[in-house]
Amino acid sequence: MPAAIQDRQTAEKSRTPLVVRLLVLATFVVILNETLMINAIPRLMESLHVTEQAAQWVSTAFMLTMAAVIPITGWFLQRVTTRQGYAIAMGVFLTGTALSAAAPSFAVLLLGRIVQAAGTAVMMPLLMTTLMTVVPEQDRGRVMGNVTLSISVAPALGPAVSGLILQLGSWRLLFVAVLPIAGVVTYFGLRQMTNIGEPQVSSIDWLSAALATLGFGGLVYGLSLFGEGNAQLGPTIGIVVAGAATIAIFVLRQLKLQRTGAPLMDLRTLGVRTYALSLTLMCVAFLAMMGSMILLPLYLQNLRGLTPLQTGLLVMPGGLAMGLLGPTVGKLYDRIGGRPLVLPGSIGIVLALAGFTQVSTTMPYWQILGLHALLMVSLAAIFTPIFTLGMGSLPPHMYPHGSSILGTLQQVAAALGTALVVTVMSARTGQLVADGAATAAAQLSGMKLAFVVATALAAATIVVAALLPSRTAEAPAEH
Incomplete structure (x- = not known):
């Protein structure tokens, strides 16, 4: 018996628990949709006759819905089993996807995106809380590296995937393609899913x-x-x-x-220094990532004349590099700690965004690809450590609140990043056009200013990264 137990423990350490792997796969599919529409914004403006500000709401409304629903999920997940939470989340997501695919107008499309987001919002805290419960502390870096695939790489790959699909036809294909994949993931997930913990009656x-x-x-x-x-x-x-x-x-x-x-949100989690620093770093990083992911397709398609497919192919190497590095970064975190990864990653983010402030109508495409790859690799270097450090610094009874706050502010930061860069770009462009400048030159100037703002915000991450510890201190039992 002791030998059998030892063999089982060795096997458990060598692989990610099945329930976490299933949740990672489902979360990847649903979060991919967060940025799937970014490349389609020019197509939506033409097809549904809406302005740029209106079109970007297919992404902003998705993030805002998640920010509104995630705070409630802590209460919701306490009242249902893991299987029930998974079934409800994926069922709602599938409904929203079908509604978006068949949307006859922009208003219905927006409604479908909101329904999609409501299902997605349940998956993120379900994944994070389950991981912190079933994975031992010494393996969390490795497992969190795999989770990074769904939390950060999925939105990074969204524009590339959508660029490939849009080359085949209408923006509706973005939802038609996702529908069967999500259906298969839901079916097999429900067949294999096991319950973690017991439901509890709680108030909201x-x-x-x-x-x-x-x-x-x-x-x-x-x-x-x-x-x-x-x-x-x-x-x-x-x-x-x-x-x-x-x-x-x-x-x-x-x-x-x-x-x-x-x-609803226990703000005492913010009194844990490592968690608060990790939260700050995550918010600024997501703001910078989403801002750049909004600007690049507009720049490449509107000013450089690239097709959605060409745009997707240009940004795909960066997204793939981010995905491939996630597990490696997790293993490095377990070995050397967080600061040796987070500090260089923060510097890389600032350098990449600073490079984008020099965009022009003649900047070589290899340079754009290189800057985007640097940004994605740098983000990969910081996401796994800050998620692991932040959540690991909390006592176990704070995990649901920590996950809820992290998920909510992640979406708010991403939405703020999207709104901020579009606002800065539009205001600058409008001012220059009113002064008599050519439209293309005015748009380019607006984009450069938006990248300057993103760079200035990202510079704060270097300071925060320097304050983070390399390892998680032992969390107190109560706080």
Whole structure:
């Protein structure tokens, strides 16, 4: 018996638990859709007769829905089994995908994307909480490296995959192609899925859920309106201020509930220094990644005249490099710790974005490919360590709250990045066109300014990376 137990333990250490592998596969499929529409924005503008600001909402609305739903998933996942949570998440996602594929108008397409996002939102905390529960601490870097494939590489590969599909026909094919894949993943996942833990009866503060939705949604919506001209400046500032004020009320509500009841988000997790630093670094990194992934297709297709397929092929090497490096980075983290990976990765992000500030109508394509690859490799170097360090620094009873906060702010940061770069680019372009500049030159100047803003924000990651520890300190039992 002792020999059999030892053999089983050795086998368990050599591979990722089946339940985690199934969740990684499903999460990869659903998160891929977060950025699948980025390459299709020019096609949507032409097909559905919408503006650039409106078209980018197929991505922004997806992220904002996730930011609104993820805070509720901690409560939801406590009340259902792992199999039930998986079935509901994938069922909702499949419904949204079918609705988007058949959408007769932009409004219906947007509704389908929101339904898709609601299903996706359940998968992320389900995966993270399950991983932290079933994987021993000494193996978390390796396993988290594989999880990086779904959390960060899937959105990175979205534009490349969509570019290939769009070459074959309508933007509807993006959803038609995903539907059978998601269906197969759902079927086999349900056949093999095992339950982790037992459901618990718990309450939810619906006021907190409403405040989170209105606050974060209002803030990002307001930011996205800034590029629409001075006539909208007053109402836009009002929306932004109202969103920020609602977030402040949400925070006060959570602080009160921490003393008297069960908060929707336990903000005491932010008192854990390593978790707070990891969260900050993750937010800025996602902002930079999503901002660049919005700008590059617009630059390559609108100013350089590339097709969606050519655009996808140009950014594919970077996305593939990020995916291939995920497991390797995880193993390196287990061996050498986080800081030796995160600090060079942060510097690489800044250098790549700084390179993109020099884009022109004649920049060599090999240079664009190289800068994009540097950005993706640098992001791969930081995502696995900061996820592992951040979650590992929390005591086990804080895992659901830590996962909820991380997932929510990840999506808000990505949505803010999208809204910020489009707003900066549109405002600069509009100003130069009004001053008499040619449209193409004005668009190029707007893109360069947007990359400058992204570079300045990314520079903060170097400071945060230097403050992170290499290893997770032992988390206290209570906090």
